[in-house]
Amino acid sequence: MSKKVLLLPGDGIGPEIVAQAVKVLDVLKSNHGLDIEMTEGLVGGAGYDAAGHPLPEATMQAAKEADAILLGAVGGYKWEALDISVRPEKGLLGLRSGLQLFANLRPAFLYPQLADASTLKPEVVSGLDILIVRELTGGIYFGQPRGIRTLDSGERQGYNTYVYSESEIKRIGHVAFQAAMKRNKKVCSVDKANVLEVTELWREVMTGLAKEYPEVELSHMYVDNAAMQLVRNPKQFDVVVTGNMFGDILSDEASMLTGSIGMLPSASLDANNKGMYEPSHGSAPDIAGKNLANPLATILSAAMMLRYSLGREDLALKVESAVSEVLDQGLRTGDIYSEGMTKVSTSEMGQAVVNVLAK
Numbered sequence: 001m002s003k004k005v006l007l008l009p010g011d012g013i014g015p016e017i018v019a020q021a022v023k024v025l026d027v028l029k030s031n032h033g034l035d036i037e038m039t040e041g042l043v044g045g046a047g048y049d050a051a052g053h054p055l056p057e058a059t060m061q062a063a064k065e066a067d068a069i070l071l072g073a074v075g076g077y078k079w080e081a082l083d084i085s086v087r088p089e090k091g092l093l094g095l096r097s098g099l100q101l102f103a104n105l106r107p108a109f110l111y112p113q114l115a116d117a118s119t120l121k122p123e124v125v126s127g128l129d130i131l132i133v134r135e136l137t138g139g140i141y142f143g144q145p146r147g148i149r150t151l152d153s154g155e156r157q158g159y160n161t162y163v164y165s166e167s168e169i170k171r172i173g174h175v176a177f178q179a180a181m182k183r184n185k186k187v188c189s190v191d192k193a194n195v196l197e198v199t200e201l202w203r204e205v206m207t208g209l210a211k212e213y214p215e216v217e218l219s220h221m222y223v224d225n226a227a228m229q230l231v232r233n234p235k236q237f238d239v240v241v242t243g244n245m246f247g248d249i250l251s252d253e254a255s256m257l258t259g260s261i262g263m264l265p266s267a268s269l270d271a272n273n274k275g276m277y278e279p280s281h282g283s284a285p286d287i288a289g290k291n292l293a294n295p296l297a298t299i300l301s302a303a304m305m306l307r308y309s310l311g312r313e314d315l316a317l318k319v320e321s322a323v324s325e326v327l328d329q330g331l332r333t334g335d336i337y338s339e340g341m342t343k344v345s346t347s348e349m350g351q352a353v354v355n356v357l358a359k
């Protein structure tokens with residue numbers, strides 16, 4: 001039976017980059033026996049403009065019915081003045097929490113062809129291959145109570161709650177250990193156990209879980225040190241597992257080690273491997289509509305979708321190797337361009353990947 005894929009192009013460069021991933025999925029349908037049905041929905045600013053909400057009811061319904069979701073990006077200058085309850089980012093948060101997508105997987109992988117794109121020395125980053133596993137539906141971004149209150153003194157005070165239950169820590173821990181089993185068998189759990197009780201529990205639970213994975217070497221690191229180690233000696237890491245807020249920050253830092261955020265995919269999975277797949281970057285309003293954006297992060301997100309939600313590891317590998325081949329051909333969008341290479345547009349880059357897959 002066909003699997004259902006919901007496309008949510010979103011805002012800014014979203015529609016341009018998702019269109020390239022759709023071309024890739026279409027060629028896999030016609031040439032490689034991929035059996036999927038694709039439908040499209042509105043999210044983010046596009047959802048707000050059309051239906052008054054960044055996550056329209058119809059989109060949420062379609063997302064619940066889908067086996068996988070491929071999202072472009074949300075947000076842009078146009079919606080910045082809106083009330084926080086209807087800002088484009090609320091569409092993303094609503095999908096993540098509504099679908100219980102608790103595990104965010106963000107690889108930071110350096111393509112050897114792009115070693116020069118990193119701001120770090122090639123010897124520090126060459127061969128870099130880190131997987132950041134970030135808890136996505138708990139922690140301080142969702143904890144209650146939260147708000148801004150007025151104290152008796154008349155001064156306003158903002159407050160949030162950092163909370164994790166044992167079961168939440170265990171389920172993200174399992175994802176990290178299982179991922180490590182398929183990689184280099186190392187997990188580094190990042191916390192701030194010296195200051196925050198919630199992460200003291202995090203450390204305790206991770207340590208307990210490690211007994212179920214005797215082949216995996218578990219280490220612990222405080223988040224401030226992890227931020228430093230990621231730029232000092234990033235190759236010491238294999239899988240990094242951490243909570244929502246620390247993961248948000250560290251995964252962006254890790255992505256920049258590779259030089260271009262335009263190359264990095266991500267997956268957000270529920271307990272049954274249903275997932276939402278999206279590039280790690282935002283909606284890049286500065287280059288939107290100009291056919292300049294790098295579509296490879298989105299195409300690689302589609303590859304992760306083939307791997308985790310559509311059960312087609314074989315096709316995921318084909319797409320990843322097609323991306324590597326177009327880089328070998330010297331094709332570069334502006335963000336990864338260096339002298340001597342051929343500068344291409346968003347659609348030309350997408351077409352180049354399609355051409356490799358159509359061979």
Ligand code: NAD
Binds near residue numbers: 073077092261294
């Ligand atoms: P951004 O990632 O959109 O852009 C940062 C810089 O990287 C920009 O110069 C942009 O042109 C460039 N860039 C990003 N993606 C690129 C690509 N594929 N190819 C080439 N260059 C690329 O981050 P930002 O500027 O901080 O945020 C812009 C908007 O995106 C904001 O509204 C923000 O809220 C939103 N945002 C959305 C998501 C998401 O949808 N998941 C994530 C982050 C930011």
